[in-house]
Structures are given as structure tokens and as C-alpha cells.
Amino acid sequence: MSETAIPRNGKSANTRIGATQASPATATRPSPITLTSDVRTPTSDSVVVRGACPHDCPDTCATLVEVRDGHAVGFAGDPDHPFTQGWLCAKVRPYLDRVYSPDRLQYPLRRAGAKGSGEWARISWDEAIAEIAHRWQAIIAEHGAAAILPYSFSGTLGLLQGSVAGVRLWQRMGTTDLDGSLCGIAAETAVKMTLGASWAPDARDVPQSRLVIIWGHNPASTSPHFVPFLREAQRAGAHVVVIDPRRTTTARSADEHLRPRPATDGALALGLMHVLFNEGLHDEAWLTEHSIGWEALRERAQAYPPDRVEAITGIPAETIVALARRYG
Numbered sequence: 447m448s449e450t451a452i453p454r455n456g457k458s459a460n461t462r463i464g465a466t467q468a469s470p471a472t473a474t475r476p477s478p479i480t481l482t483s484d485v486r487t488p489t490s491d492s493v494v495v496r497g498a499c500p501h502d503c504p505d506t507c508a509t510l511v512e513v514r515d516g517h518a519v520g521f522a523g524d525p526d527h528p529f530t531q532g533w534l535c536a537k538v539r540p541y542l543d544r545v546y547s548p549d550r551l552q553y554p555l556r557r558a559g560a561k562g563s564g565e566w567a568r569i570s571w572d573e574a575i576a577e578i579a580h581r582w583q584a585i586i587a588e589h590g591a592a593a594i595l596p597y598s599f600s601g602t603l604g605l606l607q608g609s610v611a612g613v614r615l616w617q618r619m620g621t622t623d624l625d626g627s628l629c630g631i632a633a634e635t636a637v638k639m640t641l642g643a644s645w646a647p648d649a650r651d652v653p654q655s656r657l658v659i660i661w662g663h664n665p666a667s668t669s670p671h672f673v674p675f676l677r678e679a680q681r682a683g684a685h686v687v688v689i690d691p692r693r694t695t696t697a698r699s700a701d702e703h704l705r706p707r708p709a710t711d712g713a714l715a716l717g718l719m720h721v722l723f724n725e726g727l728h729d730e731a732w733l734t735e736h737s738i739g740w741e742a743l744r745e746r747a748q749a750y751p752p753d754r755v756e757a758i759t760g761i762p763a764e765t766i767v768a769l770a771r772r773y774g
């Protein structure tokens with residue numbers, strides 16, 4: 447984080463004190479960005495610190511914290527950040543309440559009664575570190591360092607502590623290696639094995655799109671910073687199609703909502719490919735250069751003409767044909 451003297455005039459947090467945050471579903475660009483709380487005008491004895499949300503969340507919202515006498519007195523999203531644009535989620539907006547909560551654990555405690563009894567005794571950091579180190583040394587002496595299995599994930603550690611400092615410690619000790627959470631790395635591995643890499647388009651390119659297909663995804667709830675870019679694309683004339691069995695918030699604002707029966711997405715994808723291949727809407731040169739097995743996929747898609755896909759998915763054949771032509 448860096449400390450910055452935020453100008454009192456012009457485009458700064460202080461010009462938007464106490465404004466109400468826009469709903470992500472209705473957020474638009476380039477309308478003025480509103481703040482989540484009152485980062486008050488810094489006085490001569492306060493500074494504004496630029497930072498980022500430390501939660502395990504890919505958006506990494508940029509934040510502004512006003513600090514006076516060593517205490518945070520104001521907190522808001524940074525409206526000048528190009529992607530997060532001053533919008534913080536409900537979990538993080540009241541962050542100072544959490545930071546200064548009397549319930550926050552601030553020092554080590556040692557259990558002083560039976561498990562579950564809720565009896566704890568405060569100990570010093572030196573005592574806590576010495577006790578843990580002593581136990582680890584005993585395990586290493588008897589069984590070797592590989593007998594220790596670190597099992598943690600990012601939580602609110604941020605990149606430096608979550609992905610660098612901890613890993614360096616475990617590697618230095620020679621413990622068993624575990625790649626963070628089991629669920630995250632399993633999903634990531636599956637995506638890479640299926641698609642080659644976990645890539646996605648840059649949200650800032652979306653406003654240039656003529657067609658946006660949102661398949662099995664509800665960004666209005668789970669990717670709110672994407673929504674202003676989507677709205678900008680819609681205002682520029684993009685056609686937005688949501689494919690989702692559920693009538694989600696995102697689906698309600700789309701130009702088209704296709705609702706396949708649950709678990710029939712694969713048939714729908716093959717039906718779209720059937721039309722693309724059979725009407726010559728695919729790019730053979732690109733497929734040959736960038737993929738393997740596309741001819742076999744073309745053969746597979748022949749078993750999924752639009753009429754059959756309609757019977758499987760419940761989506762009318764003419765809708766499938768129209769979307770494939772729009773896509774192609």
C-alpha cells in the first residue's frame with residue numbers, strides 16, 4: 447500500500463462523500479462512481495492510504511483508507527481504479543467494523559479446558575511461536591519434516607502472505623507439499639486439461655462486442671465488476687444472450703434468455719456446432735492452426751441436428767439455428 451495525498455478537488459474520493467453505492471445490476475459506465483462509505487476529507491493530521499481488498503477474490507478491489515493517529519477513520523473503494531471503479535461488495539464495505547470489532551482475535555490464546563468448553567488463556571507471541579516450533583521440531587526429529595502437512599488457503603492473507611511467505615517457509619522446512627485448497631486446484635487442473643489454459647477475455651474488451659453469450663453464469667451476482675462493461679456493450683448495441691435454466695438477475699436484463707433443461711448444455715453446444723459446421727460458418731484455417739481433433743468433433747456434432755437438440759433441451763430448433771448464425 448502507498449500513502450497518497452488525495453487532492454481535495456477534482457476526481458477524488460473526497461468529492462463523493464457519503465454517496466450511495468449503485469447496485470451492480472444497474473451500474474453503468476461512465477457515470478460518476480459512488481463510494482461505499484465516507485472517506486472524509488483528509489485533514490492536516492490524516493493521510494489516505496491506497497490499498498487493495500485482501501480477500502481471496504480475483505477482483506482485488508482497490509481501496510482508499512483514511513488514517514488518523516494510527517487509526518483508520520474512513521474506508522471506501524477507489525473510484526479511479528479502471529476495473530473495480532469504487533464498488534466494493536457488501537462483505538467488505540463495512541470493513542472497519544470488522545477491523546475494530548471487539549470480537550476480533552488479536553493475540554494468541556491457548557486452550558485452557560476441554561475441547562469445546564470455550565476456555566482459553568492468553569499467551570504471548572513468543573510463547574505461541576516457541577510452543578509451535580517445539581512441537582514441529584519434535585515431529586521432524588522423530589518422523590522427518592514430510593510428516594508435517596501444511597493445509598491452508600488464502601483467506602484474507604493476500605498474495606504476499608498467502609502465496610509467497612507461507613510457501614517459502616514450508617519449502618525451507620521440507621514439509622509435504624500441498625497445493626493450497628484441494629477444491630481449487632482440482633478445478634483448475636480440470637479446466638487446463640479440458641481447455642488448455644484458464645483464459646477469459648479481458649472485461650475491458652467487452653464493450654466492443656456485437657454478441658455476448660453468458661453461459662451458465664450470473665455475473666450480476668457473482669462478478670459485479672463485469673456488469674458495467676456489459677451494460678456499456680448493450681448501450682453500444684451488443685446482443686446479449688444468457689443460457690441458464692434459471693431466471694437469474696443477469697438473464698432478466700439480456701436480449702435473449704435460453705433455458706435448456708438442466709444438464710443438457712452439452713447437447714445444446716453440439717447442436718450449435720452442427721449448424722456452424724453444416725452452414726460453413728466455422729473458420730477451418732483457424733481451427734487447423736489452433737486446435738486438435740476438430741474434424742472428429744464435426745463428425746460428433748452430426749448426431750445433434752437442431753430438431754433432436756430441441757427434444758433434448760426444450761429450446762426451439764429455430765432459436766438454436768438463429769443463435770448459431772448470429773455467432774458464426
Ligand code: SF4
Nearest residue numbers: 499503506507535538
Ligand atoms: S468484490 Fe468484495 S471480496 Fe472481492 S475484491 Fe472486491 S471487496 Fe474484496
